[in-house]
Amino acid sequence: MSEPRKLEVLRAIVEDYVHSREPVGSKALVERHHLGVSSATIRNDMAALEDDGLITAPHTSAGRIPTDKGYRLFVDQISAVKPLSQAERRAIQTLLEGSDDLDDVLERTVRLLSQLTNQVAVVQYPHLSRATIRHIEFVLLAPRQVLVVLIANTGKVEQKVVDVGQELADDALAGIRARFLGSLAGTSLSQLTQSLPAVVSGIGPAQRQAAQALAHGLEILAHSSREDRMVMAGTANLARSNVDFPLSIGPVLEALEEQVVMLRLLSEMAQDPRGVTVSIGRENPYDGLAEASVVATAYGPDSTAKIGVLGPTRMDYPTTMAAVRAVARYLSRILGP
Numbered sequence: 001m002s003e004p005r006k007l008e009v010l011r012a013i014v015e016d017y018v019h020s021r022e023p024v025g026s027k028a029l030v031e032r033h034h035l036g037v038s039s040a041t042i043r044n045d046m047a048a049l050e051d052d053g054l055i056t057a058p059h060t061s062a063g064r065i066p067t068d069k070g071y072r073l074f075v076d077q078i079s080a081v082k083p084l085s086q087a088e089r090r091a092i093q094t095l096l097e098g099s100d101d102l103d104d105v106l107e108r109t110v111r112l113l114s115q116l117t118n119q120v121a122v123v124q125y126p127h128l129s130r131a132t133i134r135h136i137e138f139v140l141l142a143p144r145q146v147l148v149v150l151i152a153n154t155g156k157v158e159q160k161v162v163d164v165g166q167e168l169a170d171d172a173l174a175g176i177r178a179r180f181l182g183s184l185a186g187t188s189l190s191q192l193t194q195s196l197p198a199v200v201s202g203i204g205p206a207q208r209q210a211a212q213a214l215a216h217g218l219e220i221l222a223h224s225s226r227e228d229r230m231v232m233a234g235t236a237n238l239a240r241s242n243v244d245f246p247l248s249i250g251p252v253l254e255a256l257e258e259q260v261v262m263l264r265l266l267s268e269m270a271q272d273p274r275g276v277t278v279s280i281g282r283e284n285p286y287d288g289l290a291e292a293s294v295v296a297t298a299y300g301p302d303s304t305a306k307i308g309v310l311g312p313t314r315m316d317y318p319t320t321m322a323a324v325r326a327v328a329r330y331l332s333r334i335l336g337p
Contacts, residue, residue: 007077008035009045010054014066014074018316021244023063068281068313071293075278075317082318084326088116092330102126102155102335106231109307109331114234116323119311122232122262126154126300126335131189138177138214143167146210148217152189154300154335158224162217164210176211179203180218192222228263232256237311244291244312251288256310261286266306269296276321281313295320299328300335307331 012033016024026042029035035042046064049055054070057063066074084092095112096105106123113121137149144167149159168176183199184192196215203211235256238249245252255261265286269277279294293315296308307328309320 005035005037005045006049007073009042010049010066010070010074011077013046013049013055013064014071017065018314021314023058023065025063028063066313068283071280071313071317072283075280078274078318078321081274081276081321081325084322088323089326092116092327096327096330096334101157102152103157105155105331105334107233109327110231110233113307113309113323113327114237116327117309117311117316117320118234118237118240119309119315119320120232120234120237120256121307121309122230122256122266123299123307123331124228124230124263124266124305126156126305131156133184133187133189133192136177136181136184136218138173138180140168140170140173146173146214146217148214148221150218150221158221160217160221162213164213166207166209168207168210172207173210176203176207176214180211180214184218189222193219230259230263230266232259232262234309244314251290252292252310255286255288261288262310265289265294266296266308269294269306269308271298271303274321276325278317278321293317295324297324297328299332 009029012029012035013024016028016032026039026046029042030039046055049070050057050064053067054073055064056067058065092112096108106125110121110123131152131154133150134153135151139147139149141147141161144163144165146162146164146168147159148162149157151157179202180199183202184195187195196219200208200211200215235253238252265279265284268285269279271277276295276297281293282290284290284292284294291313292310293313294308294310295315295317296306299305299307308324311320
């Protein structure tokens with residue numbers, strides 16, 4: 001069996017199984033694919049693929065399905081990720097543009113990616129260690145209650161109500177805000193804690209108590225902005241794929257619920273030269289994902305956060321890889337440098 005025909009037969013089996021969810025037999029391959037050989041030759045080819053551990057027979061079925069090893073060889077033969085159609089790209093652009101709020105953009109992103117792939121979509125929040133302060137706002141809600149708003153250059157908005165411990169007039173609070181913003185605009189969030197004491201010491205004794213409380217509020221917001229977390233959409237798609245998880249869908253749902261598992265997996269996935277990384281079945285280090293595949297890529301100014309989808313190993317890999325890459329590129333463009 002020549003290597004080109006081996007790959008062609010494997011490709012046909014993967015494509016038919018992904019489409020039908022049914023084990024693929026030699027007769028179906030001959031009928032649906034122009035492989036240029038007889039059904040007897042196809043049977044021999046399938047036996048060779050099975051000997052190589054690339055396909056297997058589920059139970060007593062006459063048909064065959066790909067193994068993790070077979071999917072891996074199939075994915076590795078995808079030399080380049082095909083671009084999406086113009087209509088698909090236009091739909092992505094329409095749905096993702098028009099919002100400056102990071103939370104809203106990421107929510108839109110995972111909903112869109114889930115719809116494009118019919119899988120679970122996940123996206124890490126951008127790593128904000130390099131993010132800087134774009135704006136600070138203090139809003140007086142009551143004589144001692146101030147809404148502290150911190151906006152990063154990534155578009156991330158954090159807010160918190162702070163009791164400043166003393167009554168403040170609007171003009172006094174405006175003066176404090178001007179001092180904070182003038183001193184801290186452009187400061188890295190990771191350096192905010194070190195910068196705050198100098199700002200507070202520069203404010204007069206009459207408002208220093210309030211300034212200290214406001215500084216503490218900003219510190220809390222900066223810390224929460226740096227937390228590693230993710231947004232997810234499309235878990236209902238797993239229920240429709242329940243047949244693809246013969247052991248149990250429970251461990252997959254648990255891995256998604258325990259975000260630390262998915263965050264660690266995304267962070268550890270190395271970048272593929274094609275721009276999209278695929279982790280198949282037991283390649284995933286978490287046992288609960290032994291029947292799942294993850295397709296992911298990096299996005300954002302420093303390409304450290306990841307976006308991707310999780311689904312069964314019986315996945316349309318070429319289409320999923322194209323969708324993940326396209327959405328990641330639009331997301332990076334929206335977030336800017």
